[in-house]
Amino acid sequence: MRKFLSRPAVQSIIAALLCILLGLLVGYVALLIINPAGATEAIVTILKNYFTYPTAAAARKYLGNTLVKAAPLLMCALSIQFCYQVGLFNIGAAGQYVAGAGAALFCALSLNLHWSICLLAAIAAGGIFGAIVGFLKAYLNVNEVISGIMLNWIGLYSVNMLLTGVKEVASPYTVNLANTNPGAILPSLGLDRLFSNNKYVTVAIPLSIIFAILIKIVLSKTVFGYEIRATGIARDAAKYSGMKEKRNVIVSLFIGGALAGTGAAFLYLTGYEQWSVTQSSVPGMGFNGIAATFLGGLDPIGTIFSSYFIQHITSGGSYLDKNIYPSQISDFISAIIIYLCGFVLFFKLFLTSVMKKKNTKTEGEGGDR
């Protein structure tokens, strides 16, 4: 049992669960403070999410919706994770996501292109945004957090301008994708039927999981993964070994950006959401990706589950009774939980040190025999 508990993977999972519990608790307390009467019901609603629907068919349909949004979140989380391996904090994932969204929608709505081209455009746009940060970091030693945040805003306003041409006349939203260019919708390959004909369910969902597995393999089993991890944790040794550390930084951020861009395509090419060309804040997807990464124990496979969970409570929050709670409450509660998820590393350290002490004690006894 002790041996089992001291395995790093097991500890990551325990730490993540602890964070979730604590997050829910604090969220609950917040609800209590705002309105004690409805708090218990509210927290249950958040956790139930699509299970609030009475019929299994409806629940399945709305599970589909949660998954539709979990896929781009997972991609953003993978983006941050990949860069983290090179020792970079890719806060620019949010902007790379925006760039991807802009490119995908522009190709789909203005140029009427096929989904595959739109997807490629999103990948390229995200990748280029990432590579800019990488270039600044590698050659001019500009901190990637600063340049990433600046690019987030540049990206947002450029995309707003770019998409103004394809917005609806009466609203700030881009025109409906399914009506304008059905060929730009990602194929569903019959997956929609599994979710009570939820038309937003597409290949994006399985693809995002495949991406997670691919990243896991690339990082742990390939020459490229060996190089970028070495570059991340020991830049001088990487240089000594003859690796091109500057190139590795740029390539990693390119890949990180491409992943975030893909995430955007995975959402906007389903037609689930339209882009509002008057929005003045960067979509939270890239930032939530940070929480998902840490909650997932910095492991691509763990991140699959953490991304789903974060999206689950975010979606669940939207079912709260708006008469009792202000409409921002769902974001507020999920933000609290997400924020506390950031403590996962702290919990893990704590667990590790507790287990270490216990372990050495038991081993000590073993030696006496």
Added chain:
Amino acid sequence: MEEKNEYAIEMLNITKRFPGIIANDNVTLQLKRGEIHALLGENGAGKSTLMSVLFGLYQAEEGTIKKDGKTVEIKSPNDANALGIGMVHQHFKLVQCFTVLDNIILGQETTQHGLLRKDLARKKILDLSEKYGLKVDPDALIEDITVGMQQRTEILKMLYRDNEILIFDEPTAVLTPAEIEELMKIMKNLANEGKSILFISHKLAEIMAVADRCTVLRRGKCIGTVNISETDPNALSRMMVGRNVQFVVDKKDAEPKDVILHVENLTVPSKLHNNNAVNNVSFDVRAGEIVCIAGIDGNGQTELVYGLSGLENCTSGKIVLNGKEIQSAPIRSRYAAGLGHIPEDRHKHGLVLDYSLMNNLVLRSYFEPEFSTKYGFLKKPQIQEYAEGLIERYDIRSGQGATTMARAMSGGNQQKAIIARELDREPSLLLAVQPTRGLDVGAIEGVHKELIAHRDKGNGILLVSLELDEVMSVSDRILVMYEGEIVGEFDPKTTTPEELGLYMAGARRKEMGKNA
């Protein structure tokens, strides 16, 4: 006289385990008040671990620690500090961008009404520095000062905290001979003042010179404690490795053949000042010879090696390796052209500390077909098998074999891993910078034999060493470097350490021909 325990510190029956290894197995060490007590043992014998237990970095599973006869619990370095125990680590722990003064008072700041009183701290530091002859510049930044001064800063840090028990973990490994002599004097001073000192070193001569007693560890076990006055280096090394160690290497005369490395008018800029660190240097290394660059640390040896290995760009000059000009080639193609490099700083360049030993052993070759498929996947079984071969051949000891994290290995075994990696690829020219730094006498003997065998296979070796003993016994030709230039060439058979010393100090220089 007041009845008092004779021992300042007693570590009784200490046992400390790490996964796969018993680092300290029932070890007892008693430190008398006012003595210098040496701790000797092979690489990985458990010396650093034992000292870390005393300093509160690790907790022993069994055994007791007594201070002045009273049992104490040391759970953290703070506890150790409160008991007056200080430690200078094998790898220093100073904040690079802070001044000497700030580093010394860090965590122990003198304050008055909540305000920092640096003037009081400065006075205390200057007094201490005067009293013990520890010359430092309190306002210099750590990153700008020599290793020797960094070490004096570490010592002052202990004294500033009024520590009574001072632990030195391999303090001399990084010092120049002159600095070592100075440190020995300081240690004796401290002991005369009543401080008790624990001193780890692999250099028997140092132990013979300063220590009163010596405790020997072997593979985690305590072999015994001896009085230095009643022993000699041979007996000590026999206790330590269990056999006689040859201090002088046997070797045939060199039979130099074709030129392997040709360096012409090489200039490498300095990071520290505006002058060139390496200034217009020319020399050759031939197949089948060991050429040694001797000199006092900081005279351009480091930069010369950086320039040759590609870690630093050269501003002018030519480097020809096996007939190929490589002065502007990237690091990897220099390596492919036959250059091997045992770097000076094993933690910075030599290892990825958070990679396993096996991944570190392929740090230079992971991309070759032997270890990776053509689709870019690593061949883990092959890497592991290769690593296990090297571990066996070079006697690299660690808790979990090939899968041990490099960080969890003892300093000397980390060094052995690097040497194994670089030698095994049979480079036709090996740059070996301080290859035996931190190794025990047995391992040094082994490495010297390996270097000579490598030479005898028809390869060239450029050895950079600060240790004159090593320079004199291993090399076939000696070049002395002073202020970025080569000021003399010597034959080790006909020169003397004294003569070399004069050139190293810049008191004399020979006119060097164009092609030295």
